[in-house]
Amino acid sequence: MKTSALDKPWRRPGRAAYARTRLNALLHPPVTVYPMSADVRKDEDVPVRMEDGVTLRLNLFRPADTQSSLPVLLSAHPYGKDAVPKLKRGRWSISPQFRIMNQSAPLRISNQTSWEAPDPVWWAQQGYAVINLDTRGGGHSEGRGNLLSDQEADDIADVIAWAAAQPWSNGRVGMLGVSYLALSQYKVAALRPPDLQAICPWEGFTDAYRDFFTPGGVVENGFATVWLFLTKRVARLRTDLAAERRKHPLRDAWWDALTPDLSKMTVPILECTSFSDDNLHSVGSMRAFQNVGSRERHAYTHRGPKWATFYGQEARQHQLTFFDRHLREADVAEVPRLRLEIRDRRDGVVEVRNEQEWPLARTDWRQLYLGDGGTLSAAHATGSGSVTFDLRRDAAAFGYSFEEDTELSGPMTLRLQVSTTGAADPRLFVGVEKWSRGAPVAFEGSYGYGRDRVAQGRLRLALRELDPLLSAPHQPEHTFRTLQPVVDDDEMEVLIPLSSSATLFRAGDGLRLLVAGRYLQPRNPLFGHFPTSYQRTGSGKARITWSPGRPSALEVPVIPR
Numbered sequence: 071m072k073t074s075a076l077d078k079p080w081r082r083p084g085r086a087a088y089a090r091t092r093l094n095a096l097l098h099p100p101v102t103v104y105p106m107s108a109d110v111r112k113d114e115d116v117p118v119r120m121e122d123g124v125t126l127r128l129n130l131f132r133p134a135d136t137q138s139s140l141p142v143l144l145s146a147h148p149y150g151k152d153a154v155p156k157l158k159r160g161r162w163s164i165s166p167q168f169r170i171m172n173q174s175a176p177l178r179i180s181n182q183t184s185w186e187a188p189d190p191v192w193w194a195q196q197g198y199a200v201i202n203l204d205t206r207g208g209g210h211s212e213g214r215g216n217l218l219s220d221q222e223a224d225d226i227a228d229v230i231a232w233a234a235a236q237p238w239s240n241g242r243v244g245m246l247g248v249s250y251l252a253l254s255q256y257k258v259a260a261l262r263p264p265d266l267q268a269i270c271p272w273e274g275f276t277d278a279y280r281d282f283f284t285p286g287g288v289v290e291n292g293f294a295t296v297w298l299f300l301t302k303r304v305a306r307l308r309t310d311l312a313a314e315r316r317k318h319p320l321r322d323a324w325w326d327a328l329t330p331d332l333s334k335m336t337v338p339i340l341e342c343t344s345f346s347d348d349n350l351h352s353v354g355s356m357r358a359f360q361n362v363g364s365r366e367r368h369a370y371t372h373r374g375p376k377w378a379t380f381y382g383q384e385a386r387q388h389q390l391t392f393f394d395r396h397l398r399e400a401d402v403a404e405v406p407r408l409r410l411e412i413r414d415r416r417d418g419v420v421e422v423r424n425e426q427e428w429p430l431a432r433t434d435w436r437q438l439y440l441g442d443g444g445t446l447s448a449a450h451a452t453g454s455g456s457v458t459f460d461l462r463r464d465a466a467a468f469g470y471s472f473e474e475d476t477e478l479s480g481p482m483t484l485r486l487q488v489s490t491t492g493a494a495d496p497r498l499f500v501g502v503e504k505w506s507r508g509a510p511v512a513f514e515g516s517y518g519y520g521r522d523r524v525a526q527g528r529l530r531l532a533l534r535e536l537d538p539l540l541s542a543p544h545q546p547e548h549t550f551r552t553l554q555p556v557v558d559d560d561e562m563e564v565l566i567p568l569s570s571s572a573t574l575f576r577a578g579d580g581l582r583l584l585v586a587g588r589y590l591q592p593r594n595p596l597f598g599h600f601p602t603s604y605q606r607t608g609s610g611k612a613r614i615t616w617s618p619g620r621p622s623a624l625e626v627p628v629i630p631r
Contacts (some may be wrong), residue, residue, distance in 0.1 A: 275354030287533030461587025480627030493610025545570030
């Protein structure tokens, strides 16, 4: 079987057009800003004193005509609560991140909305008190902070207790926010402060090692490097996470200390578990929905642009209904257990329906077996075969054609019989594409990338040991704690978990599986997946084999229709 050059699928018509679209969004991001209206009151830099004497500061927003009994929404982060749009020469300035991380759909926020925080003006107009908190060491708060730490959680718990006791509060506090503003909710929820009545982590990973810094045991040195640099500039921190991650290449007690105990969370939770953030939040946020101890748990899935969705009408109404129920104790309908959105392309939503669990209980788990001629087949291979490819330059490619409309909703897993030669520390990168009419079909991806694949995964082969305690049926997890030698020409059986999706393949569409030794997307900021980057395999070859007794196969989640 011939190997495939990694860039070949994306050198088809449309690449230049995508680059032009991305450049236009960089120069003219589709973000509209409106000024805070007179019906909202803002109190700036309100001090809250911690037990150790450090003072944290927050901005408080309330309806101007209401004095008491307000439900409270809190967001907490190190980015600076006062980093909001400013009016300069008749135009609103916005966060440069809206330009760098392309936003393909329009969004509207007030001039009091800081990065990835809820719009406080809109929420105050719905009758909420809204708190935007500078965490310890961030913005105008005193002290030196530690990101993802127990100290941070203790501080937030103290602010929750303070907010619940204020005369303008009804004593019921919730938390809401995107990315780090989602991460900051987990550990405080695990503390179970009595006044915290509901949380809504909107796309937040739950395991810093597995989900962000070292997924599949492979070091992410693109966005992670940028984020670590920027957080050191905007906040005063005690721990240098960039230095510490280099000291801890394996998952150990240091990483364990950063990881929230999901089982201790019992508060009602609405988790956004999007499929469009596979390089950062998607896997971990779905893990939260599956593993929290909360009896009342809900998930909102989508594969649209992150911020346009968060601030969009449908998602915000979902959030409002959830918080009205738990913070106002209003007689409103409960939001669905799992809102599942199925797409057939980046901008094509074919169905939205309510489900109860993930993976779906009715899933028909099927094996697509790797075979000669670059094929994937539902039938076992009758003979033995193999394919060899260069880990630095090429990819092994396998294809399957659907005879009828088929929905694949859930995680995928790739089982490989593989050996390597001449590779000092081999890594494998896996992608699943949808093809239609001879061309790849693009989907929304992390950081605004608009040419993403259906699903992806990766594995450092020296960290292939499975974790029997964390693994679940159809969802393997690795320990990442012990290095296992990779010996030239020694065949290994490895399992590579791939990200979840909800994708419709129509009759005649194809599924294409790629396996390579480096990340499958280019990093070019105009047509590539900027700033994503992973440590690649330096050199060597890989050989994938299959036989009746030792198949290599892709497990896919078929949903009966």
